[in-house]
Amino acid sequence: MTDQVLLALPSKGAIADPTLDFLRDCGLRVEKPNPRQYIGSIPVLPHVGVLFQRVKDVLYKVVDGVAHLGITGLDVVKEYPNENLIVIHDDLGYGQCSLLVAVPEAWVDVESIADLVDVALDFREFKHRNLRIATTYTNLTQQFMHMHGIHHFTLAKAEGAIEAAPTIGYADVIVDLMQTGTTLRENHLKPLHDGVIVESQACLIGNRTALRENPAVLEAVRVMLEFIDAAMSGKRFYQIAVNICGGDAQEVARKVANNPVTLGLQGPTIAPIFNARDKNAEPWHTVTVTIPSKHLLQAVEYLRSIGGTETIVTPVRYVFYEESPTFRSLLTRLEQQG
C-alpha cells in the first residue's frame, strides 16, 4: 500500500479558486507548477498529492478510490450518494448556494410548490403532456418532486445554461443552483420560496475504505483537519492587548474577568509594565485576552471603562484545541459504521 495520499480539488467552477484561497488561509497552500497540468502539491503535507478535477469528477474519483480525499459541493454529494463516501467536514464556510426550483416570472399564479403541483396536473389534463423540468440534478429533483406530490413530470437533462431552458422552450421550469439570484432574474425566472432542495456549500469528503484501511490517509486527514479546525476557529476570535493603569495584578484581573465578553478562553493574562523613568508612578499592566470576533467593540469599550488604553487588536490565525473536534467526530463515525 502506497503512502501517497491523493486529494482531489475542483479545477473549475464556482468553488475552484475559493478552495485554493480557503486552503491557503488554513495554512495548507496548494502549489500548482503548471496551470495546464492537473496535479499539484501541498508543501506542508509532503505525502499528499493534489489532483485537479471538475467538481463532479472530484466525487467520482473519491468514490472510485483513485483519490482518497476531495473537496466538492454538498449538492453534488447529495445528488450522487454512495456508501463508500463519507462527508468529513460539511461546513467549510464558502461556496454557499441553494439548489432550488425556479419558474418563469410570468407565472404570476405560482408562488409555492403547492401551486406547482396544481400546474403539473393542469399540464397533464389540458395539454396532455408532463411538466418539463430542466436540471443536471436528476436524482434530487425526482425525489423532491415525488415528495411534494408532483408525479407527472419529465426531466430535461442538461449540462449548462439551464436558466435558458424555459426561454428556449425545452423545459417549463428549472432546478438549478442559485447564489445571488441575478442569473435567474436576468432569465426572467423566480425561485419558489419553499422550493429549496439543498442548501449547499463546499465540503471535505473521503473514501470510506481508504480511511478505514490506509493509516496514511487517516493521518493526512488528521493533519488537514488540525489546520482547518484551528484556522476556522481562529476566524471567530481576536486577540486584544491593552494597557491598564492602576491597581495590582489581582485587581486588574478581577475587573477584566468580571465581564463575560472579556473573560477570554480561560482567563486574561496580566503582565506588569516596568516603568524605567518613574519608579513611583502608578502601576501599569498589559492585559492580553482572546475574545469572540462578534464582541470586539463591546470588549474594547468595556476595557476602556476600566482604565484601558492603547488597545491593540490582532486577528487570531489558529486556535488549536486538545484535538481536532472534526477528526474526533470522524473517528467516532468510522467506528460506529463498522
Next chain:
Amino acid sequence: MLYLLIEIYYPRKIFAVQKSAHDVVQRMEIVNRLVQFMAQYGYQVIDTPLIESAELFLTKAGYQLIDQLLTFDRLGRELTLRPEFTAGALYHYLQQYPTQQPITRWQFNGVIFQDTLGNRANGSGAHSYQRYSVGAELIGMDGPSTEAEIISMAVLGLEKAGVPNWRLIIGHVGLMRHMLEQFALDNRTLRFLLKQRAALKDPSRGKAYVLEQLDHYLVGHGHKNSAVDEHLGDAISTEQMLDVLLTATERGATMGGRTREEIARRLMQKRQRLAERSQIVGALDFLARWAAISAPAEEALTALQSLISPDDAVGQRHLAHWAEVLELVKVYDVPVERILIQPDLARSWDYYTGIVFEMHTGDGQHLGGGGRYDELAHLIGDQRSIPAVGFAYYIEQLLKATTFIIAEKSPVAVGITPQTRAAGARWAHLLRCHGVTARLLPLADLPGEVYALQVQEDGSAVLGSRHFYIDTVEELIAEFA
C-alpha cells in the same frame, strides 16, 4: 440450508432476497392451491410482460404509488418493471379484442416490483423490491354477481391457502365519489379531501388539522399572488385578469410552455377555491360522517341509507347494488360475521370506480384486495368502458399467516465412490422411480445425512445396519413409506 440468491444492484450494494428451498416449496404449494381453486371458477392462467411502458401505469396509478414504480430509460422510452397485473391484463384484453367485449376470466401469478420509499428513507438494509402476487380479473361482465364472485373467490381462496382467521372489509369508491359530487368541487379539491380521510380518523389530528391543511392548500402557504393582488380588487373578470397578466408578463417572453390565458384561468380558479371554502368545509363534514361508519353489513347499510337522499337516484342505485352484492356473497357460504363495511375504504390504485375490498388477518395483516375498475380501459387509451372486477393476494403476507405447513422431507443421500458410480446411479434412479427423492454424494460426505445409503462394490447398498439388493429394491422403498 440451501439459499436461492436473487441479486439486485442498487448503488454499488447487492441486496440478496433470501428464500430457503423449503420456503420456495411452501410458496409454490400455496400458489398451486390458489391457481387450482380459481381454475374451478373458470379462470385461465395468463402472464403479462415483466417490463412495460411506464405510461401504462403512470396514467392510472394513485399518487401514493407512482413514485414506487421502478422505472428506467431505454433509448428514450420510459419503461418500468410491472408493479401489478391489472393494467397489463386489461391492456392485453383490449389488444386481443379491439371490437368485441367477450366475458373473460383470467388469473395470474408472478413477481411484481415496487420501490418502497419508506424502506429507502429509514435505511433499512433488508430492502426488497419484489413481491409475489396472485390474483384474478373478471373482464367484460357487469352486475352484482361479478363482485360477489370475485369477493367470495378471494376469501374462500384464503381458506384453501390455510388462512382461516381472515377478515373482509368492503367499501364503495363510486358511491363515496358520487356523494361528494353534490358539493360541486373540482377534481383537485376532491382529491385533496379524499387524501385527508386518514387524518380525519386520527384522534391526534382530526378536523382541526385537516382545516389547517385546507387553508394551506387554498392559499398556497399563505403567500398571496403579490404580482396580481395589488392590481385586483374583489371584482374579477377574465378580461381584467388578462389585462393584469399582460402587464405582469411584460417582463419577459419566458412563458414556460403556458399561455397568458392558462395563467389567467388558474388565477381565477385559485380565487374561486378561496371563495368556496365554506362549501369545502361542508364536504369535509360530510366525509367525516361517512368515514365514521364501520359496522357489520346490515347496520352499516342502514347508516348509509340515512346519509343518502331518497331523491338521489344514482346514490340509491349504488346502495341497492351494494346490498345485492352482500346478499350474493352469503350464497357462497362466506360467513357474514367476518365482513365489515367501511364506506370510505379506498385502495391504493386510483382507478377503482365501484365496490372495493380488502382482506386482513385477525390481527390486521393486509393479505390483499381488489374491486371494480370500469374506467381503466378509458385511462389506458381505449374509447370503450369495459366493466371489470379483480383482486390480488400479497403472497408474502399470506405465507406468514398460513397454518398450512409442508413437512420438510429429508432426501436419501446415495454415497458413491469411483468404483460404485454406476451402481449408485442405478440405486438413485430406482428410488426416484418409486417417488423417493434421492441425490448422489461422494461417500465421504455422507456423515450428517438423515438417510445415508452406502453403495457397495458388489452393487448392494447399506442403510444403517441393513443390507439391500437391487432386485429387491421394494424392501428399501418400504423404509421410506
